[in-house]
Structures are given as C-alpha cells and as structure tokens.
Amino acid sequence: MWWSVAQPKPGSDGSYPVDKATAISGQKLLRNIMLDNNIELYAAYGKVMNCGGFGNCGTCIVEIVDGKDLLNERTKDELRYLKKKQESWRLACRTIVGNKENSGKVVVQRLPQWKK
Numbered sequence: 001m002w003w004s005v006a007q008p009k010p011g012s013d014g015s016y017p018v019d020k021a022t023a024i025s026g027q028k029l030l031r032n033i034m035l036d037n038n039i040e041l042y043a044a045y046g047k048v049m050n051c052g053g054f055g056n057c058g059t060c061i062v063e064i065v066d067g068k069d070l071l072n073e074r075t076k077d078e079l080r081y082l083k084k085k086q087e088s089w090r091l092a093c094r095t096i097v098g099n100k101e102n103s104g105k106v107v108v109q110r111l112p113q114w115k116k
C-alpha cells in the first residue's frame, strides 16, 4: 500500500517522509503505480510540462529508499538524465517494479532534488 505526503519537507528529526508500496508479482511502471494511488509525482513545473511518461523530460525523478532489488536496471534515458545523480535516483516512468519471481516493498522519496 502506498501513502503520500504533500511535499518532501523534513520532519522535526530532520529526516524526510517517504512513500511506500508493496509490489505484487508482475511488472508495472513505478509512474503508473504512483498515479494509480494518487501520489503526486511532479512538482509544479513538471505537473504541466511532463512528457507523459516517455522518458523525455526528466521531471519524474524519485529516490529509491528501499526495494531496489525489485527494479529493472537504469535505462538509457535514465543514464542520460541522471548521469551525475545518485545511484538511488530513478525516473519513475522508466522504472519497472516487480517481475515474475520478485515481489515486496518499494520505498520511494518523491522529488529528491528538493531536499537540501
């Protein structure tokens, strides 16, 4: 199950809230999982200007906090947009969650580029 927060603002202990999901077996785009669960993926600009999930805008960045093993490898589009970014950052529209053998929980930080 996913849950969401309005913006990634640090809590009183300085840590940032995260969103969580349980990936059932089978492949699904992280972007679709987030949209299906009404989790806001984009900041204001990306909300209006995103490419619709074709890997062409780089506005759907998320940070994978946990569950990396459930995901596909970084795609060509991600290598381009996330070249100098942390390994844990992904484009949600290029990230596939789960496969026939794997299921489990994925924990995601939205808009990691907003963190200070």
Ligand code: FES
Residues within 6 Å of the ligand: 050, 051, 052, 053, 054, 055, 056, 057, 058, 059, 060, 091, 092, 093, 094
């Ligand atoms: S929605 Fe444009 S790159 Fe992901």
